[in-house]
Amino acid sequence: MLKVLKGNIIFTKTSETFTVFENSYIILEKGKVKGIFKEIPKEYKNLKVVDYTDKLIIPGMNDLHAHASQFKNLGMAMDKELLPWLETYTFPEESNYKDIEYATKMYKKFVKELWKSGTTRIAVFATVHKEASMKLMDIFKEVGLGAYVGKVNMNMNCPDTLLENTQDSITDTEEIINKYSDTDSIVKPIITPRFIPSCTSELLKGLGDLCLKYNIPIQSHLSENYDEIEWVRSLEPESKFYGDAYNRYNLFGQTPTLMAHCVHCSQDEIDLMRENNVMAVHCPASNFNVGSGAMPIRKLIDNNIRLALGSDISGGHTLSIFKAMVSAIQLSKLYWVNSGKKYNFLSLSEAFYIATKSGGSFFGKVGSFEEGYDFDALIIDDSNLNHDNYSILERLERFIYVGDDRNIIHRYVCGKLIEEPNI
Secondary structure (H helix, E strand, O other): OEEEEEEEEEEEEEOOEEEEEEEEEEEEEOOEEEEEEOOOOHHHOOOOEEEEEEEEEEEOEEEEEEEHHHHHHOOOOOOOOHHHHHHHHHHHHHHHHHOHHHHHHHHHHHHHHHHHHOEEEEEEEOOOOHHHHHHHHHHHHHHOOEEEEEOEEOOOOOOOOOOOOHHHHHHHHHHHHHHOOOOOOOEEEOEEEOOHHHOOHHHHHHHHHHHHHHOOOEEEEEOOOHHHHHHHHHHOOOOOOHHHHHHHOOOOOOOOEEEEEOOOOOHHHHHHHHHHOOEEEEOHHHHHHOOOOOOOHHHHHHOOOEEEEOOOEOOEOOOOHHHHHHHHHHHHHHHHHHOOOOOOOOOHHHHHHHHHHHHHHHHOOOOOOOOOOEOOEEEEOOHHHOOOOOOHHHHHHHHHHHOOHHHEEEEEEOOEEOOOOOO
16 A cells, blocks of 8 residues: 655664655555655655645654553652662562553553654563563554563562562463564564573573574663672673673573663673674663663764663653653763763764664664655654744754654554554
């Protein structure tokens, strides 16, 4: 099926610069971009045009790290560091998801807010509960947003209410993999050991075996906090560094891998990330809020590490990846100053690229409007931002910094208009 949309089309082929097609037409075929034209080619003249004249058409946002089960805790316990925050707020809330009615209610609220924020694809942690994790996947399918959903694995160093039997954890994970094995679906499972301190060697090995058996991606946390790093060192003394502990169990790039935070990575760890094509997920709001530190994002860029942005709720306080872009730029400027201007700060095009094409690459050809890419898009009406006499890029920057979800008038995933969820 062919579609034609008209508007001000903006995306980033590379991180260095924006590509802008002002007042132009984008042709879609079977949900993918076929081309962008200043005038409609004659072979498409008979197609109805979806007219977004004077609106901005940009790629949908990609959130590569969030905890759906922490949605209720947004903005809570921001005076605590990571490990105390987990113990006093996060684990007690996640325990509630054993109740499938509660889980369903909260996951519906989460997905509605995600839609509202302009995120069209996400990699998300659920909880250890199999039924609740599958319910979250079903909700994503019903709404039409793309997602990698992970049933969390934990069999040590957590409350009894979340403590799993090792074999049950592996079996439940494999059951979800088999149930949601449709390769054409945009909602898929992802292996999710919470982090090294919550998993025994036996569990980590079992999860690594599942990754290789089914070629399933994996997501977890890496080098977020100094106390956490020391804890991993004591638990995995044979590992050279935090990432090496994952690597020993085939959980570090043997299949597509997301590692959130990467705030305090050694050079050896960065080198292994590059060699194994591990994607680092920058979660600036969370790193501010729980006092973890600042990812050296320019250093990772200089080392050719793949990057994405994450909201990391509820360490982060908002689901908006636009706000994550702003925070990433601000944090990079602080790092630039504190490094004696050794590591240059992020430009807007770099932050936008990370949020769209770079993060989107984890899902396939997602996050750009180049030919063959899935048409995941947001339609932005910035008329309330007094945009007269501003260029298209100035309007985009203004929206990113001072706009909000009220400016997002339509959302598309794979070329399909995604209406507000009625769930």
